[in-house]
Amino acid sequence: MSDRHHHNPASQETEPRKDVSDDHLPGERRSGELAVLDDPFADPGLPPHEHRRQDIDERAAKRSERTVALLFTVSMLATIGFIVAYLAIPIDEIVYIFPIGHISALNFALGTTLGLALFCIGAGAIHWARTLMSDEERVEERHAVAATPEVKSHVLEEFRKGAEESQIGRRKLVRNTMIGALALVPLSGLVLLRDLGPLPGDKLRKTAWREGSLIVNENTGQPLRPEDITVGSLTQAMPSDLDHHDEDFHAQIAKAAVMLVRLEPEDIKDPRSAAWGHEGILCFSKICTHVGCPATLYEQQTHHALCPCHQSTFDLSDGARVLFGPAGHPLPQLRITVNDEGFLTALGDFEEPPGPSFWERG
Amino acid sequence: MSTATEPRKSTAKGKAPAGEKVADWADGRLGIYSLAKANMRKIFPDHWSFLLGEICLFSFIIVILTGVYLTLFFVPSMGEVEYTGSFGPMQGVMMSEAYASTLDISFDVRGGLLVRQIHHWSALLFVVGIFMHMMRVFFTGAFRKPREVNWIFGFLLLVLALFTGLTGYSLPDDLLSGTGIRFMEGAILAVPVLGTYLQMSIFGGEFPGHDIIPRFFVVHVLLLPGIMVGLVVAHLILIVYHKHTHYAGPGRTNNNVVGMPFMPVYMAKAGGFFFLIFGVITLIAATVTINPVWVLGPYRPDQISTNAQPDWYLGFSEGLVRMMPGLEWVIPGGYTLNFGLLVPLAIFPSLLVAIAVYPFFEAWVTKDPREHHIAERPRNNPTRTAFGMAWLTAFAVAMLAGGNDVWAVNFHLSINAITWFCRIAFFVLPVLVFFATRRICLGLQRRDAEKVLHGRESGIIKRLPHGEFIEVHEPLSQDRLYTLTAHEQHQPFELGPDTDENGVRRPVSPLERVRARISKGYFGEQAQIPKPTREEYRAIAESHDEHH
Numbered sequence: 001m002s003d004r005h006h007h008n009p010a011s012q013e014t015e016p017r018k019d020v021s022d023d024h025l026p027g028e029r030r031s032g033e034l035a036v037l038d039d040p041f042a043d044p045g046l047p048p049h050e051h052r053r054q055d056i057d058e059r060a061a062k063r064s065e066r067t068v069a070l071l072f073t074v075s076m077l078a079t080i081g082f083i084v085a086y087l088a089i090p091i092d093e094i095v096y097i098f099p100i101g102h103i104s105a106l107n108f109a110l111g112t113t114l115g116l117a118l119f120c121i122g123a124g125a126i127h128w129a130r131t132l133m134s135d136e137e138r139v140e141e142r143h144a145v146a147a148t149p150e151v152k153s154h155v156l157e158e159f160r161k162g163a164e165e166s167q168i169g170r171r172k173l174v175r176n177t178m179i180g181a182l183a184l185v186p187l188s189g190l191v192l193l194r195d196l197g198p199l200p201g202d203k204l205r206k207t208a209w210r211e212g213s214l215i216v217n218e219n220t221g222q223p224l225r226p227e228d229i230t231v232g233s234l235t236q237a238m239p240s241d242l243d244h245h246d247e248d249f250h251a252q253i254a255k256a257a258v259m260l261v262r263l264e265p266e267d268i269k270d271p272r273s274a275a276w277g278h279e280g281i282l283c284f285s286k287i288c289t290h291v292g293c294p295a296t297l298y299e300q301q302t303h304h305a306l307c308p309c310h311q312s313t314f315d316l317s318d319g320a321r322v323l324f325g326p327a328g329h330p331l332p333q334l335r336i337t338v339n340d341e342g343f344l345t346a347l348g349d350f351e352e353p354p355g356p357s358f359w360e361r362g
Numbered sequence: 363m364s365t366a367t368e369p370r371k372s373t374a375k376g377k378a379p380a381g382e383k384v385a386d387w388a389d390g391r392l393g394i395y396s397l398a399k400a401n402m403r404k405i406f407p408d409h410w411s412f413l414l415g416e417i418c419l420f421s422f423i424i425v426i427l428t429g430v431y432l433t434l435f436f437v438p439s440m441g442e443v444e445y446t447g448s449f450g451p452m453q454g455v456m457m458s459e460a461y462a463s464t465l466d467i468s469f470d471v472r473g474g475l476l477v478r479q480i481h482h483w484s485a486l487l488f489v490v491g492i493f494m495h496m497m498r499v500f501f502t503g504a505f506r507k508p509r510e511v512n513w514i515f516g517f518l519l520l521v522l523a524l525f526t527g528l529t530g531y532s533l534p535d536d537l538l539s540g541t542g543i544r545f546m547e548g549a550i551l552a553v554p555v556l557g558t559y560l561q562m563s564i565f566g567g568e569f570p571g572h573d574i575i576p577r578f579f580v581v582h583v584l585l586l587p588g589i590m591v592g593l594v595v596a597h598l599i600l601i602v603y604h605k606h607t608h609y610a611g612p613g614r615t616n617n618n619v620v621g622m623p624f625m626p627v628y629m630a631k632a633g634g635f636f637f638l639i640f641g642v643i644t645l646i647a648a649t650v651t652i653n654p655v656w657v658l659g660p661y662r663p664d665q666i667s668t669n670a671q672p673d674w675y676l677g678f679s680e681g682l683v684r685m686m687p688g689l690e691w692v693i694p695g696g697y698t699l700n701f702g703l704l705v706p707l708a709i710f711p712s713l714l715v716a717i718a719v720y721p722f723f724e725a726w727v728t729k730d731p732r733e734h735h736i737a738e739r740p741r742n743n744p745t746r747t748a749f750g751m752a753w754l755t756a757f758a759v760a761m762l763a764g765g766n767d768v769w770a771v772n773f774h775l776s777i778n779a780i781t782w783f784c785r786i787a788f789f790v791l792p793v794l795v796f797f798a799t800r801r802i803c804l805g806l807q808r809r810d811a812e813k814v815l816h817g818r819e820s821g822i823i824k825r826l827p828h829g830e831f832i833e834v835h836e837p838l839s840q841d842r843l844y845t846l847t848a849h850e851q852h853q854p855f856e857l858g859p860d861t862d863e864n865g866v867r868r869p870v871s872p873l874e875r876v877r878a879r880i881s882k883g884y885f886g887e888q889a890q891i892p893k894p895t896r897e898e899y900r901a902i903a904e905s906h907d908e909h910h
Binding site for chain 1: 370403404433442448472473475476477508541545547548549551552553554556558562563566567568569571573603604605612613614615616617619620621622626627631632633635636638640641643647649650663664665669670683684686687688689692696697698699700702706717726733773777778781814844847894
């Protein structure tokens with residue numbers, strides 16, 4: 001058997017030990033059981049500490065010291081740079097920095113200087129720890145978390161005494177009324193929460209639309225005429241009596257926002273939907289019936305409206321039926337007509353509440 | 363402690379240095395010497411995976427520091443104002459004070475943008491850190507007795523971090539975050555019976571109202587972080603109390619901890635690591651824009667941006683909602699059950715609760731009353747590892763579904779196809795991954811056994827005199843032999859005979875039968891490779907002797 005060719009077992013038992021025998025005599029191990037000759041899997045104990053270069057060569061240690069000091073010095077300089085940048089760079093200056101692009105000069109300068117200042121402190125401390133501080137591993141014994149039986153029985157005994165002295169077990173009336181009082185008192189806290197908000201009432205069913213409401217373009221605020229709505233376009237609209245400066249504008253528009261599309265009358269599959277429109281112009285709530293995002297991604301060829309939040313897809317040519325996605329019911333349609341002056345108006349409020357469904361919706 | 367009565371002499375002059383005097387003063391009141399005796403030179407083991415928890419701790423501190431700064435400028439109000447700040451494109455636009463003050467922080471406060479970005483980046487890193495840290499603890503079984511309570515603390519921190527993140531990124535009241543709040547409103551409305559009442563109470567009226575931002579603000583800056591600080595402290599105290607786990611190795615046993623002392627090594631390393639993390643996040647904040655609320659504009663309920671996504675850690679909840687097909691019932695009485703939201707909103711907490719209860723489940727299966735301080739290698743508990751991977755797979759699929767529009771746009775795929783893929787994959791992939799993981803673990807166990815019995819492949823090919831080629835195997839050192847065989851293997855729990863010694867039927871509870879089944883799944887012969895025994899080792903050694 002020459003050298004180390006393996007599958008040889010005879011040496012396998014001894015070889016691991018030979019492996020360590022030169023520099024790692026078992027005697028140098030600092031803990032654990034010594035490898036027992038006839039137990040191949042015994043814990044050989046903690047390997048002896050190996051010295052780093054810095055531990056034996058003072059010049060290497062000096063080099064480490066200088067590196068650490070350099071890092072701390074760079075940090076100091078970077079902090080000074082931070083203060084200078086804060087004072088010197090105007091807040092609105094934009095610079096081009098490759099490869100990031102055009103960015104705020106102040107943000108870049110403050111961030112890089114502060115980042116460097118912090119990073120170098122960290123790098124310095126860690127380099128110090130790794131090269132100069134002792135890296136000798138130590139062993140600490142663990143102790144069971146659980147108490148000894150003596151401690152446990154002592155505590156239980158003391159607890160029993162305490163409970164007995166309180167008489168809580170004997171005076172049932174005291175105990176029960178105390179439990180009652182403690183159980184009731186949090187109710188006040190609960191009652192106090194009542195005024196967090198109003199009762200729902202029919203708030204979710206009513207919107208700003210009423211009979212005769214002018215339908216105005218949401219962007220221009222101008223009333224819409226039928227000829228403004230062309231086939232293939234989608235017009236976002238709202239009732240004319242909503243004002244952006246109203247206190248409750250957001251709450252109102254969250255329910256009242258609509259979109260108008262014009263379809264060729266023969267393309268409209270749902271007769272009721274066609275009847276509620278005007279010459280192929282249909283007016284749907286644009287608030288998705290899933291969770292209430294505006295479902296306004298319109299595919300003009302298929303007349304599908306898609307909600308960008310969760311991809312619920314509605315077929316506007318078929319009463320806004322749900323084609324795909326998590327929405328549970330169609331977008332409500334607003335009945336519209338044209339008034340004497342030729343403007344599009346509503347014939348009333350939505351027949352069903354717009355927006356996400358809720359328990360009482362029905 | 364008898365220190366207070368007798369002044370100590372530490373210097374040649376017999377006069378204590380100033381630092382010692384201060385310490386004496388504090389010790390007389392706080393007992394710091396006893397505290398330091400136990401903890402100053404406490405031993406911590408070294409391993410890269412133990413840094414993950416530190417990343418969480420440090421990014422949490424950074425989030426708090428930067429968050430306090432941001433509160434000095436942020437106005438948590440939904441009062442509408444006309445913007446007059448220095449950002450040109452928004453001049454004259456009506457917006458909430460919350461959004462206007464966020465623009466001010468970004469454009470008019472020097473360094474405000476930097477702090478805002480550090481805050482957001484470190485919040486993201488915080489949750490990444492928690493996930494990685496929990497994976498480490500999970501896959502190494504470091505949640506086992508006595509650490510189950512600390513696992514729960516960590517789990518609560520994860521949940522609170524998710525909601526603190528949610529309430530935080532909702533505050534600027536920009537078009538994206540407002541859409542997130544709208545989603546919350548829809549989700550609350552879907553709650554049976556109480557939905558509308560809850561919605562009205564939380565929003566102080568109809569959506570959006572004027573109360574939600576101020577309410578989120580106090581939840582985000584006080585309520586949740588307050589609880590989190592308490593939990594972090596408790597988490598750290600328990601780490602010190604239990605002492606850290608370490609991996610098996612020569613001299614490292616279940617009864618000791620091997621490493622380096624807190625002072626000075628870990629003071630420098632951990633303290634330095636804090637600055638490293640802070641520095642790196644700051645450099646990221648200097649160069650990579652996050653959440654540029656100014657391009658989105660203020661929130662309006664009738665407007666929307668595409669690619670609306672929550673921050674990454676809630677991507678899976680978003681995905682659950684996107685995957686669910688629309689299903690809505692109107693039950694007799696005229697009440698609506700919106701399963702399109704109710705189902706995902708039930709799966710969301712279930713996925714989280716699964717994390718919390720796992721340690722107790724495994725403890726029930728093993729009924730192992732001992733303390734465990736040796737971190738296991740994932741391969742040595744294949745079923746647990748497989749459960750973990752299956753959970754991660756479900757999480758990943760849900761997250762993928764949460765970005766289905768982004769995938770569709772960037773890879774020119776059908777959004778419907780992606781959604782359908784995710785719907786199926788959410789159920790199928792975790793199962794496949796479960797079995798694949800177990801097989802991989804078993805393969806790795808076999809390789810370990812092979813190495814122990816036959817040595818390490820040296821890569822040297824040798825030709826024997828009769829022409830045969832063999833690869834030279836080098837025997838492992840005693841250190842490696844010990845390390846690879848140190849883990850213990852549970853035996854599956856057996857129900858025992860159906861009848862007792864008198865031939866009378868023994869009652870066995872159905873629960874125990876289930877436990878026996880699960881235990882077999884965990885530790886049966888198909889679930890683990892018996893590790894090499896000393897006898898096998900010797901037998902192979904002897905057979906080789908005969909051969910040569």
